[in-house]
Amino acid sequence: MTDANNTAETLIESEEEQQPTADADTDSITESGEENSAEGDEESPDVTDPSRVLRIGNTLNRLLEDLRGTDDLDAAGRKRLSRIHKGVREDLAEVLSDELLEEYDRGAAALPVTPSRGELLIAISHASGWIDGLVQSIQTAIMARQAMSGEGQQPAPAAQAVRKPGHTPAGPGNYL
Numbered sequence: 001m002t003d004a005n006n007t008a009e010t011l012i013e014s015e016e017e018q019q020p021t022a023d024a025d026t027d028s029i030t031e032s033g034e035e036n037s038a039e040g041d042e043e044s045p046d047v048t049d050p051s052r053v054l055r056i057g058n059t060l061n062r063l064l065e066d067l068r069g070t071d072d073l074d075a076a077g078r079k080r081l082s083r084i085h086k087g088v089r090e091d092l093a094e095v096l097s098d099e100l101l102e103e104y105d106r107g108a109a110a111l112p113v114t115p116s117r118g119e120l121l122i123a124i125s126h127a128s129g130w131i132d133g134l135v136q137s138i139q140t141a142i143m144a145r146q147a148m149s150g151e152g153q154q155p156a157p158a159a160q161a162v163r164k165p166g167h168t169p170a171g172p173g174n175y176l
Contacts, residue, residue, distance in 0.1 A: 049095045050138055056091055057131035064124050073117050081120050082111045088127055104130055 047053055063084065067073075073081075089108065093101055107126050111119060 046097045046100055047095060047134070047138065050135075052091070052095050053131060054135060056088055057128065057135055060088065060124055060128040060131060064121075064128050067117075067121060067124060073120070075114050078114050078117070078120060081124070082113065082115050085111055085120070085123050085127065092131075100134070 063081070067081070089104075092104060096104070104127075107130060109119075109123060109126075111123055115123070
């Protein structure tokens, strides 16, 4: 289990070292795909830092992979994973709207101080799956917004074969 602890600690430390990519003065995207500007809009975005959500999700996926690969976890390892799980909730609280945080909390169960391996698997699987779903919905919203912005444009006409008078094009079903 020391591999899982080391991996999780390394990923969390590297996340802390990275500079945030979103600034308070920059535009951000809500889950519904609408672009919000920090100035002039009354409504705050659903996700203030999508890159941080991605990093948290990647960390959880890696942690889940390591946890599934181990058969036995000592009490110290289970406590550490429980603290990491609690930290994920705190990190999400910083970047998600209240509505999304409530949605996350509805499916998340509080872990005991020293949870069992099964409890950890369920809790981390929930967090990982929920974040993956959030990321997919953000990607879908971005694609929908891009499709809507290009909605009025006509696609380029397909190249048509030039036919000579009296010439039948050869193709499937045409015999000599």
